[in-house]
Amino acid sequence: MKKIYNDVNQMVDEMIDGITTAHSAFLKRLPNTTVITRSDVRVQGKVGIVSGGGSGHEPAHAGYVGEGMLDAAVVGEVFTSPTPDQVLEALKAVDSGAGVLLILKNYTGDVMNFEMAKEMAEMEGIKVEQVVVNDDVAVQDSTFTTGRRGIAGTVFVHKIAGALAETGASLEEVKSIAEKTINNVRSMGVALSSCTVPAAGKPSFVLEDNEMEIGIGIHGEPGIKRVPIENADQITTTLLEKILADIDYSNSNVAVMINGLGSTPEMELYLVSRKVSQLLEEKEITIYRTWVGEYMTSLDMAGFSITVLKLDDQLKEMLNKPSKTIAFSN
Amino acid sequence: MKKIYNDVNQMVDEMIDGITTAHSAFLKRLPNTTVITRSDVRVQGKVGIVSGGGSGHEPAHAGYVGEGMLDAAVVGEVFTSPTPDQVLEALKAVDSGAGVLLILKNYTGDVMNFEMAKEMAEMEGIKVEQVVVNDDVAVQDSTFTTGRRGIAGTVFVHKIAGALAETGASLEEVKSIAEKTINNVRSMGVALSSCTVPAAGKPSFVLEDNEMEIGIGIHGEPGIKRVPIENADQITTTLLEKILADIDYSNSNVAVMINGLGSTPEMELYLVSRKVSQLLEEKEITIYRTWVGEYMTSLDMAGFSITVLKLDDQLKEMLNKPSKTIAFSN
Amino acid sequence: MIILTVEKTKKWMREIQKLMEENKEQLTTLDQAIGDGDHGINMERGFREVMLKIEDTDYDTVADVLKSVAMTLTAKVGGASGPLYGTAFLKMSMEMQGKEVDETVFKAAVKEAVEGIKMRGKAEMGEKTLYDVWNQVANFLEEEPVEDWGALLEVCQATIEDTREMQATKGRASYLSERSKGHVDPGSMSSFYIFQALMTVVETED
Amino acid sequence: MIILTVEKTKKWMREIQKLMEENKEQLTTLDQAIGDGDHGINMERGFREVMLKIEDTDYDTVADVLKSVAMTLTAKVGGASGPLYGTAFLKMSMEMQGKEVDETVFKAAVKEAVEGIKMRGKAEMGEKTLYDVWNQVANFLEEEPVEDWGALLEVCQATIEDTREMQATKGRASYLSERSKGHVDPGSMSSFYIFQALMTVVETED
Ligand SMILES: Nc1ncnc2c1ncn2[C@@H]1O[C@H](COP(=O)(O)OP(=O)(O)O)[C@@H](O)[C@H]1O
Ligand SMILES: Nc1ncnc2c1ncn2[C@@H]1O[C@H](COP(=O)(O)OP(=O)(O)O)[C@@H](O)[C@H]1O
Ligand SMILES: [Mg+2]
Ligand SMILES: [Mg+2]
Ligand SMILES: [Mg+2]
Ligand SMILES: [Mg+2]
Structure with a gap:
């Protein structure tokens, strides 16, 4: 399969620029990061919602950033979870004091990197909760293994948690509706x-x-x-x-x-x-x-x-x- | 390339059912036709807008049917212009007396089939105007040949003509803005x-x-x-x-x-x-x-x-x- | 001499259907080279529908059969070939209205079909379309009696060959400009099958 | 005996980088079989970034170098391997803090790294992950002096081979259940290169 790119090592970086330039009306890139946020990021009083993961899943996750859904998407290399420092930047950028919900998909890499970021953010006084989507019934569910992975059902979690957050609901309420969505x-x-x-x-x-x-x-x-x-x-x-x-x-x-x-x-x-x-x-x-x-x-x-x-x-x-x-x- | 289908001869028919079932909130299929219309079709006093062409270009054209864009899309076989009788059904369904604008792409097949339909509709007393999109600069423009073909620029024509029609503009005004779009x-x-x-x-x-x-x-x-x-x-x-x-x-x-x-x-x-x-x-x-x-x-x-x-x-x-x-x- | 009867016309269509089915892939491959790769699919579907429509219907006249053929092709083929062949058969039907189809009527009908294609497709000779074949057939019939069907098919074949080195100026192949050269026109080939089928029918005893 | 100095540690990283670059495709191919096909790409990127960071930086202690390595891997790799290797080197660094890296310190540091991987990855022995290799290395070092690097590499290789028939229960390969059997674990292989590079460095005279 032929690909359209310039330098394979710059693809993700150039993609991020492409996205934030094309949709500068409502998206922006945090300088020197791989984080895409709403251009009106840090909406006062609103719980922030951050998601992300490796790239290669477009429109996920940047395609869901905006009013009524995510406040930020953290972009990793192709199929590779983003690193904790990038996730931390996103958490810091979106938190307006009401706390942040991290929505992640159940992959070892995502879980480890996001959890590290969560710990760092908490050390900086940001309230962070996280939910892990695991909707793929092809994989056996089990507590002794990594368990199920998260796939397209994640988009519904973004939509529903994002919509509730927009109403001014608390971090606990937003987390709880995200979990309800994941369970269903x-x-x-x-x-x-x-x-x-x-x-x-x-x-x-x-x-x-x-x-x-x-x-x-x-x-x-x-x-x-x-x-x-x-x-x-x-x-x-x-x-x-x-x-x-x-x-x-x-x-x-x-x-x-x-x-x-x-x-x-x-x-x-x-x-x-x-x-x-x-x-x-x-x-x-x-x-x-x-x-x-x-x-x-x-x-x-x-x-x-x-x-x-x-x-x-x-x-x-x-x-x-x-x-x-x-x-x-x- | 492997394909997902049941019977290759039923693919377009099943696709139309799939589209109108999935989006029954605002789309419907005219019974026994390959025409997809707004579910509130024949908006009183509004100029109707009809487009269409062969299938295989999805989301074009059904993806542009709805409030503010097309009133109907006529679906042909894969890469094959729909037939005049189907286009006629669309024209009859959308006309509320204010007339209908046909938006077509410059392919011999589309032009001939849509023109035949236009003639038939006019015989039934429907006012029909048509515009032909030919945005592809790869093809040499010339009056001695078929000329340029219409490609993605057509979507802008749908959007702009559809938006003006929604304001209650006349058929002449809608045609004229469609032509301005095509020219630019x-x-x-x-x-x-x-x-x-x-x-x-x-x-x-x-x-x-x-x-x-x-x-x-x-x-x-x-x-x-x-x-x-x-x-x-x-x-x-x-x-x-x-x-x-x-x-x-x-x-x-x-x-x-x-x-x-x-x-x-x-x-x-x-x-x-x-x-x-x-x-x-x-x-x-x-x-x-x-x-x-x-x-x-x-x-x-x-x-x-x-x-x-x-x-x-x-x-x-x-x-x-x-x-x-x-x-x-x- | 009567060239077409209701039965013979049905048989003509049956033969066309057979040829289109057999050569579906060839026509599609030709259309892939300079078009969009659906001509065989379109022709096979069109004449399959024609047979579904006419096989078990009773008709009084050849004109009635061909009108049915024209309506079916127009409603079931689409693309460029649908209106063109639909028009061709409709014009033939109109010319045959109220007449027995002898040599004179047949020739006049083909001439009308050619005019219909020209009008519908705005085509001229030498633009690398099926009009080329129909036009050459009409020219041949103007000079020759209809007996020599072999010669007529040779005219078709020579015209198809002529389209190979032409640069298309009408239809989808025209988008290719220079690059349309080197391939014969798919519509000319399907037109050949229409006349080949006709020969099979008129040359067989009832 | 001093096992690692600042210079030797840098050289260790240089050797790792070389091996990851040379074996990028092999690691990627292994990861394609039971994972997502990026492990070679991740490792190559990670250690390239490590060298960019440490090559021209002055460090006072081995612990400082390894802290830099850990931070860089954590910030530049991502995926599962980034936090795991990041944690491993960070734990080593912490254990070496304020000490010369002799045999005892080195062994203690590896043990800490293994604990770190276990904690971070929630992995147990036999789950077909790079933890298997690190754990076996730590077990080996508990029994043997650090001189016999050849034997240590054999332990690594045997462990890699052991992962082949295991059914993965952690990491991406676990999604495959039964089908994860029959392929060695890519992370175990990259861990092998880390120890192979170490051997090259400690066995060369400065
Ligand atoms: N303007 C025209 N006049 C006459 N024949 C034409 C014209 N345009 C196209 N054709 C004929 O139609 C054939 C293509 O038919 P087909 O593939 O079924 O339709 P489409 O081009 O719409 O896919 C061409 O090979 C050519 O012979
Ligand atoms: N929970 C875990 N504990 C220890 N090692 C793990 C764990 N999950 C994955 N690994 C290791 O990580 C390797 C895959 O790394 P890599 O391909 O870079 O990341 P990803 O799986 O995110 O694509 C696996 O081969 C395995 O050795
Ligand atoms: Mg990965
Ligand atoms: Mg076509
Ligand atoms: Mg074609
Ligand atoms: Mg991987």
């Missing part, structure tokens, strides 16, 4: 082709023409199993059944996200969305709202993930609040 | 890889690992020339210079769109955006607003296009008006 969101993905990390220069794995990788994450790590490729309805059914088996969705209202991993055309994503609607209707689960598009990608990987979030009235209200960001506007 | 918008693209039409099952063309295709359209048709691949800044400079040479942008304010063709990661698009900003600043052309993302794709093609629209106060005002669509929200 499940996802699973499939890859039809690998991604290529620019600095690696070769695909992370190789799939034959008739193969797909079920239970893929968002870092080009291998999935759960490799199987012959099936049709859209079959793949969708496989993923959705695994999601629905994980928590009790019966009679509930849900938000659905069909997330493209990078190079799967929207046309194909909508075939998936169509089947998800049919299956949920059969099971008498009511779709409250659906998002279809690229929200949490894996560079140029072909494939998609399905996310289903079980809603209550509070979550519905927050999902529908206004947000002004690059990739999630209400 | 230029684009050019590059491909790093071909797309694969699902029913064809093989790539439309083959590029070697070190090659790119300059002046690509959005249908997998070959571009203007095949050259060794260059770095992000160089490619961007080549395309932008061709655009800037075509009309006089000096001292003007512009809107910029960096449009991904399908499988190019956003990270790479932002490197392009960064360089465009630098080059325009050097030339003292002021960027009023920038859009970066996938707006007019070519299935799973890798590559991008740059669009530059020269603005006056009226165009600025219309660009900033609210719009509620899948892919272009203000």
